[in-house]
Amino acid sequence: MREKKYGYGIIFDMDNTLLQSVIDFTEMKRSVFELLVKDGLCAPNFDWHSYTASQLIEMARQSGKLKQETEARIWDAVTECEKQGMHGAQLEPYVPEVLAELYGDCHLVVLTNNACIAAQEALKETGIDHYFxxxxxxxxxxxxxxxxxxxxxxxxxxxxxxAERWMFVGDSWIDGKAAKEGNIAFTAYKGNRNQMEKNEVYPVVYIEDMRELMDALIWRKEQV
Structure with missing residues (x-):
């Protein structure tokens, strides 16, 4: 058995980073928006397309007017979208091989906006839950x-x-924003460079193949 070192940590996003998600995020946002409009928490002409579902929910929370029952209905709608999108999900290429190589050398963590139980089920179904x-x-x-x-x-x-020994790997600017605010390095996996820069997210590296993460980690270790 390989000796466990654990001097570094890697946080992985799940959807479209580890798994090939088919969650319909546009429909998710639409469902959240419509529920907020119905309860008078959002104007019908609000540009909801420019926000994530989590941002819409957070804006409603910040208003102080979001009722507990409304939030419960919102999360029910979100969870339904998640379940439909994660059922039968496939892994991104080379994910098992890379996780096997990292296992024992780094703390491996999944950080997802999805419900924890749904994430656990999806990772178990794809056979990679034991790496984390x-x-x-x-x-x-x-x-x-x-x-x-x-x-x-x-x-x-x-x-x-x-913190300087952690790296966050994700596909979206929201992952990069979370990493930036948390003062840890961000690696963009198949990330949209224009969206990243529009949201003031500047990854330490862009990768298109999960196997490139190994070189990115070696480079990062040389920086700290």
Whole structure:
């Protein structure tokens, strides 16, 4: 058995980073928006397309007018979209091989805006759940990504590994924003460079193949 070193940590987004998600995020946002409009928490002409579902929910929370029953209906709608999108999901190429190589050398954590139980089921179904020390879902966050709440939660869970020895790997600018706010390095996997820069996210590296993560990690280790 390989000796476990655990001097570094890697946080992975799940959808479209580890798994090839088919979650309809546009429909998810539409469902959230329509429920907010129905309860008078959002104007019917609000440009909801420019926001993530988590941002729409957070705006409603910040208004102080979001009723508990309304939020429960919103999360039911979100969870339904997640279940449909994760059922039968396939892995991104080379994910098992890369995780096997990293296993034992780094703390491996999943940080997703999805419900924790749904994430656990999807990772188990695809056969990679055993590689991860910890799976953090929205239940563990005080605010969803792009907030760094989940990043802080992970860092607090591993006080022996300083922030500069963590890397966040994700496909979306919201992952990059969470990493930036949490003061950890961000690697963009198949990331949209224009969207990243539009949201002031500047990854330490862009990769198109998960196998490139190994070189990115070696480079990062040389920087700290």
């Amino acid at each position: 020390d910890y799976i953090v879902g929205r239940e563990q966050m005080t605010a969803l990504k792009p907030s760094a709440s989940g990043v802080y939660y992970v860092l607090d869970h591993y006080p022996d590994v300083p």
